[in-house]
Amino acid sequence: MTLSQVNTENAVKAVPAVPRPIEPAHVIKDDAEAIVVARRLAAEFVKESAKRDRERIWPVAELDAFSQSGLWSINVPKAFGGPEVSYATLAKVIEIISAADSSIGQIAQNHLGVVAAVRTVSDPEQQKLLFAEVLKGTRFGNAFSEFGSKRAVDFETRFTDAGDHVVVNGRKFYSSGALLAHLVPIVALDDEGRAWYAIAERDAPGLTVIDDWSSFGQRTTLSGTVLLDNVKVPKTHLVPGYRGYEVPTADGAIFQIIQVAVDTGIAQAAIDETVAFVRTKSRAWADSGQDHAWEDPYTIQAVGDLTLRLHAAQALLEKAGYAIDRAVLNPNAETVAEAQIVTAEAKVLSTEIAIAATNKLFELAGTRSTLAEHNLDRHWRNARTHTLHDPVRWKYAILGRYFLNGENPPLHAWS
Structure with a gap:
């Protein structure tokens, strides 16, 4: 029985977290290798892409192959052990994967965006910590957008300071990749109304991911609702995302x-x-x-x-x-x-x-x-x-x- 079959039988039930990879992910050495690896993966992903869409089969094995290939760490800076490929190359990689299965291509989007944000706004200690996770093969999902706000840039999810950690409460939708992520970056506001990425463990108590994505397209992006009920996030994983737009x-x-x-x-x-x-x-x-x-x-x-x-x-x-x-x-x-x-x-x-x-x-x-x-x-x-x-x-x-x-x-x- 596949995960998708379990969840479509009762979509209101929380989807369990997936374990982190046992083996460390490959690290791409340069731009040329990134393109070669993307084409190799795409040749495999395309084979069952129509069936995955038709039957809404989650791309579990495909996503593991994708993140373990090293393509999810291609914008980690060289100073931290990453390949730091050109964004022209990164875009080509996503295009190649998306031509084979656009849902799989989209799942990586928020992960790569958060990696870029960490480079922009985090201090060196936080960068070292989070980039090490990415290089090992850890996948970021996302819990950014909200369903009922007036505009996409308006957020109601908030966190409160609790010493060495923060506590997050809210509700999210359009959470592409969250179902099969290892860590879930949550856009949450502090008491000054500034937006941070509170990066929670996927199986953190109070963090519930529901498979209720019902769109007629991009059917296996693993989007849906994320419920946040007093979710604890260590301050080591609290990224000041707002600084990237100040x-x-x-x-x-x-x-x-x-x-x-x-x-x-x-x-x-x-x-x-x-x-x-x-x-x-x-x-x-x-x-x-x-x-x-x-x-x-x-x-x-x-x-x-x-x-x-x-x-x-x-x-x-x-x-x-x-x-x-x-x-x-x-x-x-x-x-x-x-x-x-x-x-x-x-x-x-x-x-x-x-x-x-x-x-x-x-x-x-x-x-x-x-x-x-x-x-x-x-x-x-x-x-x-x-x-x-x-x-x-x-x-x-x-x-x-x-x-x-x-x-x-x-x-x-x-x-």
Whole structure:
């Protein structure tokens, strides 16, 4: 009996924590190895991705392979024993994984974002402690967003000081990765209204994770509700996340670029599926005068257009990664704004191509492509769900204000 079967029978029951890995995780040596490892894992993840989506099977083994591969520590600084790859490489890794299974690609997003935040805001002692956990293979989940607040940046979850630890109370939703995490960073406010990451043990008393994620897309991101009832978190694991947004830092752009990479991965998967289906299963249209669907001039034009638009999004994604690298090394208003702006541009294009490619798949592949046995609709469902993470219409506003009026983007995790 799998974990998912147990939990879907009674979703109100708490999901038990998973143990930490017995063996230490591999440590990636450089950017080139990160890409090689990502492609190797993707080749395995794609094999059962349609089945996992259809039956909502949790990617337990896949997630263990992913985090143990060393790809979850690729932005740990070299000073602490990590590979510290370029954010262009990190984004490419997430894109490769997401093309195989976008839910698995998204699960790593908040983990990598928290690792970046620790680099930005933690003191050396805390960095040493938490980076050592990450290098061993410990996975961070997340308990950030809340369901009933007026805006995404508003939080009601709070903690109180209790000496050598704090006590957290609240309720969270959209907690991607929390079910199979080892540690759960909780965004909680102090008595001054400042947001911290209170990083709790997944099996801490009072921390309950419920598998109630019911979206039609990104079905196995292991999101859902996290209940926090007097959860104790040692102060060694209390990270002052608010500092990453008091002054210009790359923290927001880092969270965003990973979202972009998930979407370009979905678009790549949809285009690959389109080509494969048209080449092997689709029939030529009656009026085309052709013997094969792949000879249809309109199909040829459409695939060329989709590929061009994907390549444009990927080019901006890579450019954004290098801009983030510069902002990490030299954070100031100018470098951070550049990283945010290029990332916003990439977010616009990646959203548009993810939705276009997943929709066009069915038009070009034909009616047969809608059969349940292929489950190709998962790509559209995933694209439509994931691109809602933050509204692209506001990215246009950010770009216009910057280029027209010289106004830098706001500093928060969605910018």
